[in-house]
Amino acid sequence: MKIYTKTGDKGQTALFGGKRVSKANLRIDSYGTVDELNSYIGLVRDQKVNELRKAFLIEIQDRLFTVGSILATEPGNTKVKVPQLSGEDISSLEKEIDVMDTTLPPMRSFVLPGGDQAVSFCHVARCVCRRAERLVVALNEVEPVDELVIQYLNRLSDYLFMLARKMSDDLHAEEVAWKPKM
Numbered sequence: 001m002k003i004y005t006k007t008g009d010k011g012q013t014a015l016f017g018g019k020r021v022s023k024a025n026l027r028i029d030s031y032g033t034v035d036e037l038n039s040y041i042g043l044v045r046d047q048k049v050n051e052l053r054k055a056f057l058i059e060i061q062d063r064l065f066t067v068g069s070i071l072a073t074e075p076g077n078t079k080v081k082v083p084q085l086s087g088e089d090i091s092s093l094e095k096e097i098d099v100m101d102t103t104l105p106p107m108r109s110f111v112l113p114g115g116d117q118a119v120s121f122c123h124v125a126r127c128v129c130r131r132a133e134r135l136v137v138a139l140n141e142v143e144p145v146d147e148l149v150i151q152y153l154n155r156l157s158d159y160l161f162m163l164a165r166k167m168s169d170d171l172h173a174e175e176v177a178w179k180p181k182m
Helices: 026-045 048-071 087-103 117-142 147-171
Strands: 012-014 020-022
Touching (some): 020 026, 026 048, 026 117, 026 147, 048 087, 048 117, 048 147, 117 147
16 A cells, blocks of 8 residues: 555545545544644653553553544444444543542642653643644534544543643652742
């Protein structure tokens, strides 16, 4: 299989099922941003501090491929077989969040992203996750999207925030509290 097909040279691409749409289509933007998020999760996974979390981060990347597949499928097309999300996918994120929460000091203010390069990568992933979520919500306002996709992205951004805090703690990096100037 060649990597280039030339079928997109005029700004069109195909959804699973064959329908051709503009590469600027909101659906394409949504799953393209999920793909970007997946790449950032890979960057977070590759940080030495996450050695023990590698398997869970790979599972998240697998789930993001599932999200991308769902988003890349024409709405209503039942002929194309794509993997699905389940409530367990969301529950597993919640369990990990809860475990990290028990080991961290309570938050008393917003935290400025940073403290260590690895932590900063995680915050970037969190922001890309929020952007993906906003795009999927906007898409859902135009045509239906599986509600588990929106829930998963919402919970994943929460997980990434907690992971950034946990990484800060593991690395003994300073968490800088935001102190608004009034």
